Amino acid sequence: MRTGHFIDLASAGIYNHFIMLGRLRETLAKTRQALKTRLAEAFSPGRSREEMLEALAESLILADAGVAVSEKITEAVRRRTRKSDRAEAIETALKAELLGLLSRQAGPIAANGGPAVLLLVGVNGGGKTTTAAKIARRASAGGKRVLLVAADTFRAAAQEQLVIWGKRLGIPVHRGRSGADPAAVAFDAARAFSSGAFDLMIVDTAGRIHTNANLMSELDKIKRVVSREIDRGPVEAWLILDAALGQNALIQAREFIKFAGLTGLVLTKLDGTAKGGAVLAIADEFGLPIRMIGTGEGEADLEDFDPASFVDAMLS
Ligand SMILES: Nc1nc2c(ncn2[C@@H]2O[C@H](COP(=O)(O)OP(=O)(O)OP(=O)(O)O)[C@@H](O)[C@H]2O)c(=O)[nH]1
Ligand SMILES: [Mg+2]
Numbered sequence: 001m002r003t004g005h006f007i008d009l010a011s012a013g014i015y016n017h018f019i020m021l022g023r024l025r026e027t028l029a030k031t032r033q034a035l036k037t038r039l040a041e042a043f044s045p046g047r048s049r050e051e052m053l054e055a056l057a058e059s060l061i062l063a064d065a066g067v068a069v070s071e072k073i074t075e076a077v078r079r080r081t082r083k084s085d086r087a088e089a090i091e092t093a094l095k096a097e098l099l100g101l102l103s104r105q106a107g108p109i110a111a112n113g114g115p116a117v118l119l120l121v122g123v124n125g126g127g128k129t130t131t132a133a134k135i136a137r138r139a140s141a142g143g144k145r146v147l148l149v150a151a152d153t154f155r156a157a158a159q160e161q162l163v164i165w166g167k168r169l170g171i172p173v174h175r176g177r178s179g180a181d182p183a184a185v186a187f188d189a190a191r192a193f194s195s196g197a198f199d200l201m202i203v204d205t206a207g208r209i210h211t212n213a214n215l216m217s218e219l220d221k222i223k224r225v226v227s228r229e230i231d232r233g234p235v236e237a238w239l240i241l242d243a244a245l246g247q248n249a250l251i252q253a254r255e256f257i258k259f260a261g262l263t264g265l266v267l268t269k270l271d272g273t274a275k276g277g278a279v280l281a282i283a284d285e286f287g288l289p290i291r292m293i294g295t296g297e298g299e300a301d302l303e304d305f306d307p308a309s310f311v312d313a314m315l316s
Contacts, residue, residue, distance in 0.1 A: 025312075028270060053078055098315075118238060120240055133162070133165035140169065147172055148171055151176070174189040220259055242267075
């Protein structure tokens with residue numbers, strides 16, 4: 001009986017792994033296409049090693065990995081393959097190189113229960129509110145008592161959007177008065193959280209343009225106020241980046257990283273973009289773990305960032 005139970009679990013695990021990989025492959029279809037179109041042609045029989053390496057750099061650039069990182073990866077592949085002119089050797093080296101690059105920055109929520117408070121920040125329309133709902137749903141399914149906080153007080157509709165998600169998911173939402181100071185709303189929510197009735201508090205903030213210094217320093221204030229009030233578990237701040245922006249996502253990240261004490265990144269909208277290669281540039285440039293990826297508009301379209309599956313889905 002017991003053994004059977006474990007076998008069932010194991011096969012379910014493998015089964016889930018294949019389903020997940022299938023979904024990720026679907027999500028990254030356009031990025032994979034961008035990468036592979038040029039590669040397939042370059043790796044056809046009779047091509048020289050230099051032609052292949054040149055095409056490799058080009059295909060990385062086409063997938064929006066950026067010139068610098070594309071060249072860096074190509075150089076690493078060149079070193080790894082020494083003088084080989086076999087397409088398989090180059091492809092294997094490419095996989096290893098991408099895996100190494102992405103693994104440096106992988107980081108799912110810590111095993112020790114994860115953060116107590118999660119502040120989601122980013123520019124307008126990046127997917128903060130949707131991601132807040134997705135994370136809340138997942139944590140709640142895992143048995144955590146979640147409090148969603150609508151600290152986007154600029155637009156009444158923004159708070160309403162989170163309230164609707166809360167109703168749909170059966171998760172309580174703390175909201176402030178329209179126009180209230182978002183730090184004050186977050187403070188009140190932190191008080192409620194401190195009562196011990198919740199395990200995880202997810203704060204949805206207003207979208208802000210990274211060039212507005214006042215709006216950016218408001219994030220520092222929210223984090224400070226909340227951190228002062230919370231006496232258990234870490235307070236994390238994750239930057240929500242729209243992967244479809246490709247290289248422009250890096251420009252945003254460079255500014256946000258100066259504020260809000262960022263502890264992680266979430267890349268949204270990887271579905272439907274051919275610019276997924278930007279993930280490589282992001283992993284290369286920022287010393288911040290990519291925590292999760294958004295793979296669609298639905299409440300379940302969120303996955304932990306797993307470098308091995310990601311590379312597989314991107315290349316095979
Ligand atoms: N395809 C796809 N769409 C997404 C994903 N995440 C969010 N979206 C969509 O992106 C749009 C904006 O999402 P929101 O969650 O409202 O973005 P936000 O950052 O809260 O926006 P503001 O509050 O206006 O700054 C919505 O239409 C979402 O459904 C994703 O992973 N994939
Ligand atoms: Mg929002």
